[in-house]
Amino acid sequence: MAPLSKEQFEAQRQASKMKIIVVALELFSKKGFINTSINDIAKTANISKGLMYNYFESKDVLLEECLKMVLEGVVGGIQAATQIKNPEERLEFLIRTSFDMLKENPHIWKMFVSLSLQLDKESASYRILNEYWSQLFKNAVSIFKEMGYEDYEERAFRYGAMMDGLAMQYILLGEENILFDKTLQGAINIYCYNK
């Protein structure tokens, strides 16, 4: 049993880190990154400020790890799309699951936008976010190409703008707006099935 203990320690450590990340994500997304202090996080997680720095070397690194974790979840959620052969259906699946996630956790997506706007473009966190958006766009381009459109890049750009815009509307106005779902369905009809 003795030889296992080291790995057990590591597992315990990972679990503790995860607990902190969950709390930090909650606070970052609700109050904003800048407006959340290390003290806030430590208090909410019921640990000391010092322990925070045992696990994460700085507030910035903590943010990085938060982003990595949550984006891993997002990527995992839309991974199933690769199974879908038909590009039209694949795109519809992507749109629907993306907006399901947005509706389930609007604060997180609000945080993504907020960070994209306020982070230093050279920071690691910004790069992580940027990498994700780039992948999304490239994916859309290849789908429209697969659909056989000649103007696939332009289409992907227009599609991206509409998705961003709809997401912004949801983030800023909230669900109360009845027009949202109707417009989303309309967008699916247009971009997936061109009708």
Add this chain to the structure above:
Amino acid sequence: MAPLSKEQFEAQRQASKMKIIVVALELFSKKGFINTSINDIAKTANISKGLMYNYFESKDVLLEECLKMVLEGVVGGIQAATQIKNPEERLEFLIRTSFDMLKENPHIWKMFVSLSLQLDKESASYRILNEYWSQLFKNAVSIFKEMGYEDYEERAFRYGAMMDGLAMQYILLGEENILFDKTLQGAINIYCYNK
């Protein structure tokens, strides 16, 4: 000359305030509201910190006055649209002048979005911004109604989403993207002339 002096003082005071507002807007939009200190503004404006508080009772009030001033300019810029009888042409004018302003001063619009996301919803500044967006939406609704569409509200919403999305793309990716102008022209064709 003596009887005028009071008004002259007031005019002088307004001029000084305006000078501070211009500097503050520059810094707020380039570094972000939270990351700009009163000291930064005072130094850049070549005045003392104390004098700042002679003119503006707090940093929040300064932001309010900045927003009021810049939005006044924006409203003034699109005011000419009311002269255009034809709703299709009026909408095209609105879109073009809006994006001209965005291109001329992307930092300012980035600031608008950033503030909308991070300000307390009860704050005066948030209300000022919100009021402006509401007016834009209502205006779009009435234009589409005037055009004779039955689904004018839904159309206005979709239009708003596309405009927001395009603006976000521009703010985040910058002008380098060749697809932007093409997509904007496409949006004008679709939303103004339904082709």
Add this chain to the structure above:
DNA sequence: TACCTTTGACCAACCGTTCAGTCATAAATA
């Protein structure tokens, strides 16, 4: 003199970060 603008030293509060030191527990030793 009297009245204003303007200054910049000053304040308390808060920030991210550090670090000397505590303590329960596990490993090693006898």
Add this chain to the structure above:
DNA sequence: TATTTATGACTGAACGGTTGGTCAAAGGTA
């Protein structure tokens, strides 16, 4: 088994720095 030693999670006071905001005093003008 009993005792010592080593580990690393954990604490919280303290640090240097920055913040928004205040105020007594100096400067300018009439």
